[in-house]
Amino acid sequence: MRAVLALLPAIAPGAAEAASGPFFSLSNTNFVVLVAFLLFVAVLVHFKVPGMLGGLLDRRAAQIRADLEGARALRDEAQALVATYARRSREVKDQADRIVARAREDARTAAEEAKEELRRSIARRLADAEDQIRAAEEAALREVRDRAIVVAVAAAGDVIARQMTPAAGAALIDRSITEIGQRLG
Amino acid sequence: MATEAQGAESAAGMPQLDFATFPNQVFWLVVTLVALYLILSRVALPRIxxxxxxxxxxxxxxxxxAEELGLRAREAETAYQKALADARAEAGRIVVKARAEIQKDLDAAVARADTEIAAKAVESQExxxxxxxxxxxxxGEVAREVAREIVQAFGTGADGRSVAAAVTQRMKG
Amino acid sequence: MAESAEGEAGFAIHPMDQFIVRPLFGDGPVHWYTVTNVTLWMALTVLVVSLLLVVGSRGRVLVPSRMQSVAELLYGFVYKMVEDVAGKDGARYFPYIMTVFCFVLPANVLGLLPMSFTTTSHIAVTAVLAVAVFASVTAIGFLKHGTHFLGLFWISSAPLPLRPVLAVIEVLSYFVRPVSHSIRLAGNMMAGHAVIKVFAGFAGALGVASVFPVVAITAVYGLEVLVAFIQAYVFTILTCVYLRDALHPSH
Incomplete structure (x- = not known):
């Protein structure tokens, strides 16, 4: 603009000549108009009109950049999400395998524990049963022995009673026999 | 309006009405418009x-x-969740099956133990x-033995026969 | 060139001198091919348009530079005008209308420079533009609609007896269009520049008080900037309106 302005007297000789006399004179209308024009430009600059217009254009550029970047960000975000799920679905096989393997392992341990537990409980029951049987056998044996002794004592009593006719000795003998019976039992 | 004639070049009235200059203006205008049109339609406008x-x-x-990718992401997510759910269901099935098998083994073992114990009990009863x-x-034998010893202990001799008879008598009673 | 000694004393105001068409080189007569100040200022118009729209859009970047932004805004402004006024099918004439706008606006604005020559202040120039628009639009109307284009003048919504009368008025006003179209632009441009020169002529005789005409010219400059843009806009939008009538003649 300014460069064009400076060139004006040179490139518009006809116009310059139209107004007569020296150029830098108030009588020269071209000079007056030039002064007024420069004043007008100065007023525009003073009120920061060029800055405002520039700011307007810069804001437009910023808005466009924001729009472009917003759309790009949206796309990148979605891309990242897809990548995340792609990675996860690649891992999901392993994860599933791990879950199944852990389940198998757990089941196996549980089975072992249960078997162990069962083995112990069966052993306990068998032991109990054997104890009971042994006790029953012993009881049976003791019973037989007790009976044998009772029978023996009674029979001995009978025999002795028959042989010791004098009645006087009878009481004593009875007592002795009881004593022996007690000692033997 | 300006009045005094200032020679041929000065505006006597309105230079706009100086028809002598019309061909010149029209010619250059047409040239300008064609040039502008070419510049605009060939270069500037297509570019902008x-x-x-x-x-x-x-x-x-x-x-x-972004929308399409979002759709794919949602699909991937459902697939992922489904795969996980499938794995869990599979795991659950495995556990149930294993438990059933164990139970069967256990039941068999218990049954075996029961019969063993029962057999033992029967044997013991026998x-x-x-x-x-x-x-x-x-x-009778023991009683005879014991009775003879008791009788001997009392010093009264006794024949085996009478002792045996007494024992037999007692056992009957 | 011209002596004007006697004019120095009083108000030697020659506000119309700025509109004189004269050869750029030498002093001879103005032939149709002579390189004149018309040639110079029209060339400058082309130069400005090229700088703005061609050089400005050279980067072709998605986030525009200031120049490219201006180019895009001009493009969008005129394109939207064409589409809004002339309709979607008017968009194919957009390059022509853009050409008109890109001639008138820079010519008007360049005319604001001191000592410049305002090509659009000449009736010969604006008349050629207006007649070109008129002829093109009329041709488009007939080519597109044949004789139905005459329906533009037959106002079927008016009472039947009135229609012939209205038709005469419509035809007359249709032919007046290029006249008003061209004179509006040339007249507006000429008037402002003449006023500026008249004020400038006062300055020589007023001495210190010449501040007033200078300030007045400054104020007129503000007005003239608006006029330059508004007249370019009006000329272009009228072109679009005429184009719409040609594309959609039915009232």
Whole structure:
């Protein structure tokens, strides 16, 4: 603009000549108009009109950049999400395998524990049963022995009673026999 | 209006009405318009239109791509969740099956143990019965033995026969 | 060139001198091919348009520079005008209308420079533009609609007896269009520049008080900037309106 302005007297000789006399004179209308024009430009600059217009254009550029970047960000975000799920679905096989393997392992341990537990409980029951049987056998044996002794004592009593006719000795003998019976039992 | 004639070059009235200059103006105007039209239609306008279209296209492309990718992400997510759920269900099935198998083993083992115990019990009953049976026989023998010793202990001699008879008598009673 | 000694004393105001068409080189007569100040200022118009729209859009970047932004805004402004006024099918005439706008606006604005020559202040120039628009639009109307284009003048919504009368008025006003179209632009441009020169002529005789005409010219400059833009806009939008009538003649 300014460069064009400076060139004006040179490139518009006809116009310059139209107004007569020296150029830098108030009588020269071209000079007056030039002064007024420069004043007008100065007023525009003073009120920061060029800055405002520039700011307007810069804001437009910023808005466009924001729009472009917003759309790009949206796309990148979605891309990242897809990548995340792609990675996860690649891992999901392993994860599933791990879950199944852990389940198998757990089941196996549980089975072992249960078997162990069962083995112990069966052993306990068998032991109990054997104890009971042994006790029953012993009881049976003791019973037989007790009976044998009772029978023996009674029979001995009978025999002795028959042989010791004098009645006087009878009481004593009875007592002795009881004593022996007690000692033997 | 300016009045005094200032020679041929000065404006006597309105220079706009100086028809002598019309051909010149029209000629140069036509040249200018053609030049402008060519510059605009060949270079400037297609270029600016391309930039505007590219900008709009870039934004709509990105947004469309974002939507499409979002769709794919949602699909991937459902697939992922489904795979996980499948794995869990599979694991659950394995556990149930394993438990059932174990239970079967356990039941078998318990049954085996039961029969073993039952067998033992039966055997023991038999043994007790045998003990009792043999006891009946041995009671007499033992009793005779013990009775003879008791009698001997009292110093009264006694023949085996009478002792045996007494024992037999007692056992009957 | 011209002596004007006697004019120095009083108000030697020659506000119309700025509109004189003269050869750029030498002093001879103005032939149709002579390189004149018309040639110079029209060439400058082309130069400004090229700088703005061609050089400005050279980067073709998605985030525009200031120059490219201006180019895009001008493009969008005129394109939207064409589409809004002339309709979607008017868009194919957009390059022509853009050419008109890109001639008138820079010519008007360049005319604001001191000592410049305002090509659009000449009736010969604006008349050629207006007649070109008129002829093109009329041709488009007939080519597109044949004789139905005459329906533009037959106001079927008016009472039947009135229609012939209205038709005469419509035809007359249709032919007046290029006249008003061209004179509006040339007249507006000429008037402002003449006023500026008249004020400038006062300055020589007023001495210190010449501040007033200078300030007045400054104020007129503000007005003239608006006029330059508004007249370019009006000329272009009228072109679009005429184009719409040609594309959609039915009232």
């Amino acid at each position: 239109a391309a930039v505007l279209a590219e900008r709009r296209g870039s934004i709509t492309n990105d947004i469309a791509a 043994r007790i019965a045998a003990i009792r049976a043999s006891a009946a026989a041995s009671v």
